[in-house]
Structures are given as C-alpha cells and as structure tokens.
Amino acid sequence: MKQTVPVAKGQIYEITIQGLGTSGEGVGRYEGFTVFIPFVLPEEQVKAKITLVKKNYAIGEVVDILKPSPHRVEPICPVYGTCGGCQLQHVSYEEQLHLKTQNVRDIMERIGKTNPALVQPALGPNSPWGYRNKMQIPVGFENDQAALGFYARGSHAIVPCTNCAIQDDGNNKIAAVCERLLRETKLQPYNEMTGDGMIRHIIGRIGKSGWMVIIVSTSKTLLKADYWVSEIRKALPEVTSIVLNHNPKKTNVIMGRDCTLLWGEETITDTIDELEFRLSPHSFFQVNPIQTTVLYKKALEFAQLTGKETVIDAYCGTGTISLFLAKQAKHVIGIEIVEPAIVDAKANAKRNGITNAEFIAADAAKEMPALVKRGVKADVVVFDPIRAGCKEEVLKAAATMEPERMVYVSCNPASMARDIVVLRELGYEVEIVQPVDMFPMTSHCEAVALLRKSFTK
Numbered sequence: 022m023k024q025t026v027p028v029a030k031g032q033i034y035e036i037t038i039q040g041l042g043t044s045g046e047g048v049g050r051y052e053g054f055t056v057f058i059p060f061v062l063p064e065e066q067v068k069a070k071i072t073l074v075k076k077n078y079a080i081g082e083v084v085d086i087l088k089p090s091p092h093r094v095e096p097i098c099p100v101y102g103t104c105g106g107c108q109l110q111h112v113s114y115e116e117q118l119h120l121k122t123q124n125v126r127d128i129m130e131r132i133g134k135t136n137p138a139l140v141q142p143a144l145g146p147n148s149p150w151g152y153r154n155k156m157q158i159p160v161g162f163e164n165d166q167a168a169l170g171f172y173a174r175g176s177h178a179i180v181p182c183t184n185c186a187i188q189d190d191g192n193n194k195i196a197a198v199c200e201r202l203l204r205e206t207k208l209q210p211y212n213e214m215t216g217d218g219m220i221r222h223i224i225g226r227i228g229k230s231g232w233m234v235i236i237v238s239t240s241k242t243l244l245k246a247d248y249w250v251s252e253i254r255k256a257l258p259e260v261t262s263i264v265l266n267h268n269p270k271k272t273n274v275i276m277g278r279d280c281t282l283l284w285g286e287e288t289i290t291d292t293i294d295e296l297e298f299r300l301s302p303h304s305f306f307q308v309n310p311i312q313t314t315v316l317y318k319k320a321l322e323f324a325q326l327t328g329k330e331t332v333i334d335a336y337c338g339t340g341t342i343s344l345f346l347a348k349q350a351k352h353v354i355g356i357e358i359v360e361p362a363i364v365d366a367k368a369n370a371k372r373n374g375i376t377n378a379e380f381i382a383a384d385a386a387k388e389m390p391a392l393v394k395r396g397v398k399a400d401v402v403v404f405d406p407i408r409a410g411c412k413e414e415v416l417k418a419a420a421t422m423e424p425e426r427m428v429y430v431s432c433n434p435a436s437m438a439r440d441i442v443v444l445r446e447l448g449y450e451v452e453i454v455q456p457v458d459m460f461p462m463t464s465h466c467e468a469v470a471l472l473r474k475s476f477t478k
C-alpha cells in the first residue's frame with residue numbers, strides 16, 4: 022500500500038523524539054511518518070521545520086524545543102551545530118555513554134540476533150574533551166583571508182575554528198600558529214572546486230616524543246619555508262618534526278604520497294601502555310591514546326592468553342594489537358593489506374624487543390585461506406577490520422582453524438553484528454560485547470566482542 026507523505030518541505034510540525042539514529046540524529050514520527058532531526062534527544066518534544074522530504078522519510082531542523090530532556094546540556098563549542106565534527110555536545114556525557122550502550126544493544130539484537138543483555142555498559146574516559154592526538158584541518162577563507170577550520174555538516178564549506186574542544190590542546194596551538202603564518206606569508210589556500218591555490222590541509226600529530234606538523238600543498242616546495250620553520254619552532258618548542266606533503270591531485274584524499282622533511286626528525290613516537298610506536302607522516306595510529314589502551318586491554322582480557330597460544334590478528338595495521346597480545350602469547354601472526362603499515366609493524370616489534378610476532382603484507386581474504394591450506398592452526402583469532410567489516414572468506418577461514426576464541430574489535434557495530442551472524446553459523450557464539458567510547462561528543466562507538474567455539478569434534 023502506498024504511504025501518503027503527511028509532511029511538506031518548509032512546514033513546521035510538533036514531533037516527539039523516540040530514539041537516536043546511528044549518526045546521532047533524533048528519530049521521531051509525524052502521523053507515523055519517520056522524521057530525522059539532528060541535535061535533539063529521546064523523549065524531547067520539539068517543533069521542527071522540514072528541510073527535505075523523501076518517499077519514506079523526511080529531515081527536519083529544530084526551531085523550538087517544547088519539552089527538553091533532563092540530559093540536555095549547553096554545548097561548549099561556539100561552532101557546534103555548524104561544524105560537522107561533533108553530534109552529541111548537547112548531551113551530558115553520562116547520557117552519551119548510555120545512548121551508545123543502547124545503540125550497540127539495539128544493533129546486536131536487531132542485526133546480530135544476540136541477547137542485548139550480553140552488551141556491557143560503554144566504557145568512557147575520565148574527561149571526554151581534548152582527546153584527539155591527530156588533527157587534519159582544511160585550509161580555506163574567512164572574509165577573504167586565509168583561515169583554518171573544519172568542514173561544515175554535510176558539505177566541504179569551512180567553518181573557521183582553531184580551538185576545537187575535542188582536539189589535544191597541542192593541535193589547537195599548531196592550528197593557530199599555521200593560520201597566522203598563512204596570513205603573513207600570503208600563501209593561497211587550495212580551492213577544491215577550481216583546483217587553484219596551494220595549501221590544502223595542516224596536519225598536527227601529538228606524540229610522547231614531540232609534535233609533528235605536516236603542511237599539505239599542491240606544490241613540491243614551500244615558499245618561504247625558512248620563515249615557516251623558524252616561526253613554528255619559536256612559537257611551539259614542542260614541535261620536533263616539520264614536513265611538507267605534496268598532494269597535487271584533484272582528490273578528497275588528504276595526503277599525497279611524497280613527503281619532504283623541512284626540519285627536525287622524520288618521525289615522532291607515541292606509546293600505548295608500555296609499548297612504543299614510531300609514527301611517520303602516513304602511519305595509521307588510533308586517535309584517542311587513553312581509550313585505545315582501554316580497548317586493547319579488553320581485547321587482551323577476552324583473548325585469555327596463557328603464553329601457549331598462537332594468535333592471528335587479521336587486520337593488524339601497524340601491529341598495535343598484535344604487539345599488545347604478543348607479550349602474553351606464544352606466537353602472533355599479523356596480516357595487513359597496506360605494505361608500509363607492515364614495514365612499521367616490523368619496526369615496532371623490533372623497537373619493543375618483541376620477537377614472537379610475524380607480519381604478512383597481504384589481503385586477509387586471500388591470506389587466511391592460504392594459512393588454512395598450509396595447515397596453520399590458531400588458538401585465538403582477532404579481527405579489527407575497517408567499517409565495512411570482514412569478508413566472508415576471512416570468517417570462514419578463521420572458523421576452519423577452529424580457534425577456541427575469537428575477539429572482534431569493531432569501529433562499526435552494525436557490520437560486526439552482521440559478521441557475528443555468519444560466525445554463529447560457523448559454530449561461534451557471542452559471550453560478551455564491550456562498547457568502548459573512543460570518540461566522545463561524536464556518534465561513533467567502538468566495540469569489542471568475545472566469541473567462543475560452540476562445537477566439539
């Protein structure tokens with residue numbers, strides 16, 4: 022039966038919010054018709070103006086909050102709502118953790134066909150602010166002068182901001198100094214539409230050994246580079262590495278392939294628990310170091326290692342989880358598709374004196390079946406895939422190895438839940454799921470699940 026659309030663009034309706042969607046937007050109904058409204062909270066009664074109408078849903082913007090939630094708080098950031106970075110600053114942090122827990126429970130029940138009671142309350146940090154150790158801030162204009170800021174919600178328009186509340190204070194200092202230097206040296210911001218201009222992004226990375234500044238430019242050399250270097254060093258003595266990244270392509274990818282060291286060290290180092298990692302400009306590293314330790318400790322606890330186990334880490338990146346587990350396993354095999362990450366993983370193992378971890382540069386969907394063919398057995402398999410989740414070949418090969426336990430670390434609980442259904446059919450049942458809030462103030466939530474072999478041979 023064809024559903025009639027009871028709302029019209031530009032009109033204002035009273036709507037009660039029933040829950041939050043996966044991107045943190047409120048979900049309400051008007052005469053049974055779904056309306057998504059950002060920056061509201063469950064049980065709030067709002068007046069919303071409809072901005073978009075589709076066949077099965079509409080999108081609205083709040084014009085008035087008739088009945089506010091007791092969990093509503095004043096956002097601390099002046100650009101909240103315009104900037105696309107945060108979605109939950111209007112929610113008390115305690116309630117954010119509650120909503121994230123509920124979201125993972127709903128997903129596990131709906132998609133993963135799993136008892137939601139197995140999902141534990143989300144683990145958050147002591148402070149939900151200033152956690153991001155990596156800033157990638159685009160360069161644009163504000164009133165005809167160069168400005169740094171974040172992309173606006175749903176567009177690439179720049180919202181000027183050099184004082185982001187979820188960035189490490191060091192990154193904000195880097196942004197402010199680079200904005201001043203852009204204006205002083207009159208280097209032109211890159212224009213995505215026309216391809217004109219030069220400076221595209223400023224990247225700040227905060228490590229234990231020092232800070233790294235990366236200037237991403239369409240040009241191979243930086244005009245007035247000496248001035249940039251001396252001013253950054255003068256203003257920010259914590260900086261130990263200044264790099265120019267060359268990205269001449271018309272692309273959304275932030276960094277190009279080639280880097281030139283303008284001054285200092287080629288890398289910085291950071292730590293997770295007792296492990297030290299060397300970070301080059303391209304290295305992937307988790308952005309919230311405090312919560313990463315919480316997440317990895319959970320993965321280690323779920324792996325229940327005694328020192329006798331062979332562990333496979335199927336999407337190992339620069340080997341962070343592999344090395345964390347290697348301390349308590351007999352042998353760890355890390356698989357990763359990006360070759361430079363494997364080079365980093367091997368260097369990280371060496372740096373930390375870990376000799377029982379091997380790293381293979383390969384597609385897990387090919388390498389896992391290849392390991393099965395070679396007769397490799399694993400006692401524990403760890404997955405930490407990208408948002409899309411695991412390829413079925415990886416799950417099947419993992420189950421063929423008959424590990425006692427599987428530990429699934431996920432940045433997208435929906436794809437994890439889908440993979441859990443496949444793993445159940447292969448003889449693995451969920452024992453516990455632990456959400457970990459790596460990204461306070463945003464709608465994202467990581468989760469780690471323990472699955473146990475439910476068959477005997």
Ligand SMILES: C[S@@+](CC[C@H](N)C(=O)[O-])C[C@H]1O[C@@H](n2cnc3c(N)ncnc32)[C@H](O)[C@@H]1O
Nearest residue numbers: 336337338341356357358359384385405406407
């Ligand atoms: C979420 S990251 C996890 C990295 C690492 N565990 C960490 O915590 O830093 C997922 C990793 O999977 C890698 N990856 C993506 N597709 C892959 C594939 N088909 N086979 C192996 N690795 C893959 C990505 O390059 C990325 O490093």
